[in-house]
Amino acid sequence: MDSNELMEMADRYGAHNYKPLPVVIDRAEGVYMFDCEGKRYLDFLACYSALNQGHGHPRIVEAARRQLGRLTLTSRAFHNAEMGPFLKEICEYTGAEMALPMNTGAEAVETVIKAARKWAYRIKGVPRDQAEIVVCADNFHGRTVTAVSFSTETLYREDFGPYTPGFKVIPFGDAGALEDAITSCTAAFLVEPIQGEAGVNIPPDGYLAAVREITRSHDVLLIADEIQTGFGRTGRRFCCDHEGVKPDLMSLGKALGGGVYPVSAAVGRADVLGLFRPGEHGSTFGGNPLACAVARESLKVLEEERLHERSATLGAAFLEALRAVPHPLVKEVRGRGLFIGMELLPEAGGARRYCEALMERGLLCKETHDNVIRFAPPLIIEPEQLDWALDQVRDVLSEI
Numbered sequence: 330m331d332s333n334e335l336m337e338m339a340d341r342y343g344a345h346n347y348k349p350l351p352v353v354i355d356r357a358e359g360v361y362m363f364d365c366e367g368k369r370y371l372d373f374l375a376c377y378s379a380l381n382q383g384h385g386h387p388r389i390v391e392a393a394r395r396q397l398g399r400l401t402l403t404s405r406a407f408h409n410a411e412m413g414p415f416l417k418e419i420c421e422y423t424g425a426e427m428a429l430p431m432n433t434g435a436e437a438v439e440t441v442i443k444a445a446r447k448w449a450y451r452i453k454g455v456p457r458d459q460a461e462i463v464v465c466a467d468n469f470h471g472r473t474v475t476a477v478s479f480s481t482e483t484l485y486r487e488d489f490g491p492y493t494p495g496f497k498v499i500p501f502g503d504a505g506a507l508e509d510a511i512t513s514c515t516a517a518f519l520v521e522p523i524q525g526e527a528g529v530n531i532p533p534d535g536y537l538a539a540v541r542e543i544t545r546s547h548d549v550l551l552i553a554d555e556i557q558t559g560f561g562r563t564g565r566r567f568c569c570d571h572e573g574v575k576p577d578l579m580s581l582g583k584a585l586g587g588g589v590y591p592v593s594a595a596v597g598r599a600d601v602l603g604l605f606r607p608g609e610h611g612s613t614f615g616g617n618p619l620a621c622a623v624a625r626e627s628l629k630v631l632e633e634e635r636l637h638e639r640s641a642t643l644g645a646a647f648l649e650a651l652r653a654v655p656h657p658l659v660k661e662v663r664g665r666g667l668f669i670g671m672e673l674l675p676e677a678g679g680a681r682r683y684c685e686a687l688m689e690r691g692l693l694c695k696e697t698h699d700n701v702i703r704f705a706p707p708l709i710i711e712p713e714q715l716d717w718a719l720d721q722v723r724d725v726l727s728e729i
């Protein structure tokens with residue numbers, strides 16, 4: 330079947346909850362993807378940072394193969410031989426005391442929210458069902474009813490009420506607003522250190538350190554959602570590392586599965602995650618041996634290939650080069666590491682057609698909201714490949 334037939338089939342039988350670019354990927358290797366007709370594309374999205382280690386990383390694929398032939402699933406009714414080592418290694422990698430394994434990012438977010446509420450009732454002494462979690466405008470924390478309940482994006486939430494109560498929204502990047510929002514019932518502040526879906530929004534310098542200080546002094550948990558910003562994407566292992574900030578809890582996912590398998594986790598303080606008692610929270614597939622084997626190798630690859638350092642060096646050079654591309658319709662180019670957003674002025678007529686033009690040239694990126702193109706290639710990318718991508722961006726900007 331050719332690409333057009335495959336797209337028609339997806340369109341006919343699938344719900345239309347996405348609007349993909351008109352390209353059908355059939356295989357991939359490293360930073361390259363190939364469509365059904367054999368055309369090669371440079372992947373400049375990396376599945377929203379789930380592919381930091383690149384497509385089909387030989388070591389991660391081999392770890393998966395080995396585990397596939399040995400043991401894939403047990404349920405948490407029994408121990409499995411991969412889970413203990415995975416939990417130890419994710420704690421060592423993140424500096425956390427304890428971890429709780431799940432599958433998708435949305436579930437990791439759900440887990441940190443439940444942990445924070447439980448901590449508020451059991452430890453902080455907030456009256457039952459009064460706990461509040463402060464979140465930021467333009468946040469993205471997944472697609473569950475609870476996560477969209479505190480989204481400020483109409484598209485994400487409009488038809489999905491009634492909403493989960495217990496959340497208070499403040500502006501992103503405004504530490505003073507957090508101080509003002511906190512009450513005796515505040516359990517936690519949940520924040521993305523850089524807002525990815527909102528368009529690579531970077532808070533002012535010192536923001537993370539300031540909210541760490543405020544949360545600490547008010548006995549409020551600081552929860553960083555590092556699902557997209559973590560695992561080297563922004564040039565450090567975690568984005569909070571840029572300001573030497575250690576959150577009380579983190580939600581992790583995406584690159585933890587090395588582009589091979591969905592793996593997520595809530596990690597953090599033992600006096601918070603340790604409050605869960607048997608039966609209070611769980612997941613059929615969470616912590617399964619295949620997931621744990623894949624995640625263990627994914628972490629090893631990140632560390633041994635120093636992917637966070639590559640991201641810092643290559644990202645800084647690419648950002649500078651992008652900023653030097655003259656174009657009257659580019660409002661701003663911002664980023665940290667290989668996590669870069671190019672915001673176009675409204676007069677540009679939307680980012681979508683730029684992404685389509687880049688696709689024609691073999692560079693695959695995706696607009697986020699209307700006017701931002703996100704550049705986030707696998708962190709294994711080579712400088713020459715980034716140079717080629719820059720040429721394509723430059724040409725498309727000069728053509729349109």
Ligand SMILES: *Cc1c(COP(=O)(O)O)cnc(C)c1O
Binds near residue numbers: 583
């Ligand atoms: C992707 C993402 C999520 C949701 O992860 P899923 O695996 O899609 O459920 C949550 N938070 C952030 C910051 C994300 O980027």
